[in-house]
Amino acid sequence: xxxxxxxxxxxxxxxxxxxxxxxxxxxxxxxxxxxxxxxxxxxxxxxxxxxxxxxxxxxxxxxxxxxxxxxxxxxxxxxxxxxxxxxxxxxxxxxxxxxxxxxxxxxxxxxxxxxxxxxxxxxxxxxxxxxxxxxxxxxxxxxxxxxxxxxxxxxxxxxxxxxxxxxxxxxxxxxxxxxxxxxxxxxxxxxxxxxxxxxxxxxxxxxxxxxxxxxxxxxxxxxxxxxxxxxxxxxxxxxxxxxxxxxxxxxxxxxxxxxxxxxxxxxxxxxxxxxxxxxxxxxxxxxxxxxxx
Numbered sequence: 001x002x003x004x005x006x007x008x009x010x011x012x013x014x015x016x017x018x019x020x021x022x023x024x025x026x027x028x029x030x031x032x033x034x035x036x037x038x039x040x041x042x043x044x045x046x047x048x049x050x051x052x053x054x055x056x057x058x059x060x061x062x063x064x065x066x067x068x069x070x071x072x073x074x075x076x077x078x079x080x081x082x083x084x085x086x087x088x089x090x091x092x093x094x095x096x097x098x099x100x101x102x103x104x105x106x107x108x109x110x111x112x113x114x115x116x117x118x119x120x121x122x123x124x125x126x127x128x129x130x131x132x133x134x135x136x137x138x139x140x141x142x143x144x145x146x147x148x149x150x151x152x153x154x155x156x157x158x159x160x161x162x163x164x165x166x167x168x169x170x171x172x173x174x175x176x177x178x179x180x181x182x183x184x185x186x187x188x189x190x191x192x193x194x195x196x197x198x199x200x201x202x203x204x205x206x207x208x209x210x211x212x213x214x215x216x217x218x219x220x221x222x223x224x225x226x227x228x229x230x231x232x233x234x235x236x237x238x239x240x241x242x243x244x245x246x247x248x249x250x251x252x253x254x255x256x257x258x259x260x261x262x263x264x265x266x267x268x269x270x271x272x273x274x275x276x277x278x279x280x281x282x283x284x285x286x287x288x289x290x291x292x293x
Contacts, residue, residue, distance in 0.1 A: 052252045058170070059245045065166045066241060069176040070234040072164075075128045076178050077227045080220055082123040086116040087188070087217045094195065094213065097204040110199030114151035117192045121146050121153055124183060134180030137162025143180045144189060152196055153189040160184060168237055174230070178223055188216035 093109050096102055102109070121144050124134055131139045141158045160180030165173040191212040195205050 049252060049255050052248055052255070056245060056248045056252065059241055059248060062168050063238065063241045063245065066168050066174075066234050066237045069166060069168065069174050070231055070238070072128055072131075072133070072176045073178070073227050073230050073234070075126070076133045077224055077231070079123045079126045079133055080178075080183075080224050080227070083120050083183075083188075084217065084220055084224070086120045086123075087213065087220070090116050090192065090195065091210070091213060091217070094205045094210050097199070103202070103204075106199045106202050106204070110196055111151075113192060113196050113199060117151070117153055117189075117196070118146055120188070120192070124180075132180070134160060134178065134183050136160040136177065136179050136181065137164060143184060150196070152193040155184050155189050168234075169241075174234070174237075178227055182223055183220065186216045186219040187212055188220065191216055 090113050124144055126133050134143050135141050138158050143156055145154045147154055163175045164177045165175050168174045194209050198205050
């Protein structure tokens with residue numbers, strides 16, 4: 001069977017294009033320092049890369065969630081710090097009220113308690129990311145309000161006991177809030193309302209009223225302690241997840257990493273093959289009329 005010059009030319013051009021494609025791929029790998037661009041480049045390596053990329057993405061999501069827990073809990077603790085500071089002011093007022101010389105100051109003391117109560121209500125009604133800190137899963141319901149006439153607190157009857165949980169690992173979730181019911185049911189607002197009634201009536205707070213306020217104060221301190229433990233735990237989780245992410249990124253980089261010296265040799269080989277192909281072409285085809293023009 002006669003092999004035509006046309007078929008030889010086609011075969012040459014086909015082989016030449018294959019060499020050029022391989023050369024271009026090597027040049028790209030050297031330039032990008034990445035040896036896997038498509039699944040066909042390295043099937044096993046590509047599948048490993050896809051798996052690790054998925055793990056990295058999940059780890060990044062867990063990191064974001066841990067940060068959300070830390071941020072929301074920290075805001076809650078700051079709010080409770082403000083509440084505690086106001087409670088201590090009222091405690092001092094209650095102690096001073098026992099001095100007979102302060103009887104004439106009860107009206108002023110009543111107003112001071114109202115002012116502290118107003119600040120406490122404002123702190124408890126604080127929002128973070130458009131969510132009330134102490135509304136549980138009832139995000140848009142305001143936990144407590146101030147009666148514009150009496151200056152006393154009006155606690156909402158809505159359910160604020162919900163726990164907002166968020167995923168921080170494949171097998172673990174974390175509560176990011178302090179349920180509002182723990183604050184509202186501490187007896188704090190009933191105690192402060194009772195003291196306002198006493199001062200308004202010209203009567204010093206009783207020891208029972210003082211004890212009730214002190215018990216509410218202790219309950220809130222306990223909530224702050226538990227919240228602080230959550231913040232510390234989230235810092236540990238954040239560090240663990242960050243280390244895990246770094247390890248995954250390192251593994252991914254190793255899979256993608258290229259051997260530059262080996263690729264440089266491969267590139268030289270392709271250049272050599274092209275030169276050989278050019279010489280074979282020159283020796284295989286007779287001169288044409290164009291060579292003599």
